[in-house]
Amino acid sequence: MSGVAMHRWGLLLSNQAKFADFVGGPVEGTDFYARATRAHANCLEDLPIYGAFALTAAVAGIDTPRLGQLAIAILIAHVYQSVLHMALPIVNTTVPIRGLLFSVQLIAFLWMAIIIAIAANGSGP
Numbered sequence: 001m002s003g004v005a006m007h008r009w010g011l012l013l014s015n016q017a018k019f020a021d022f023v024g025g026p027v028e029g030t031d032f033y034a035r036a037t038r039a040h041a042n043c044l045e046d047l048p049i050y051g052a053f054a055l056t057a058a059v060a061g062i063d064t065p066r067l068g069q070l071a072i073a074i075l076i077a078h079v080y081q082s083v084l085h086m087a088l089p090i091v092n093t094t095v096p097i098r099g100l101l102f103s104v105q106l107i108a109f110l111w112m113a114i115i116i117a118i119a120a121n122g123s124g125p
Helices: 002-013 031-060 065-087 094-120
Strands: none
Touching: 031 065, 031 094, 065 094
8 A cells, every 4th residue: 555655656756657646457438437437346355354453342342432433433534524525536636535535534544443453562552
């Protein structure tokens, strides 16, 4: 993920590319269909990550209010990202907004991992 991000940000910051230049895969069907397909793929890509964190926390007996809050933040950010992905065309103003929502999810996943690691280590949540 960081390799893709570094490559894309390098192109963006050097004005060699625009946000809308990065398509999510081969385009087929209408523009809406392509965006809906990508939104669906995003959901499927993140589900195993969340599942791994939820299963690990459940098996380890880690149940903190913060994990629940982070799960809600991930869900809300993911729903908004998917809705924007389907509702708005891929242009230089919509892509950064979706990227911001994706970043919220990444930060929440990282925060969950830290909470689980600390709690599993016995240091408390």
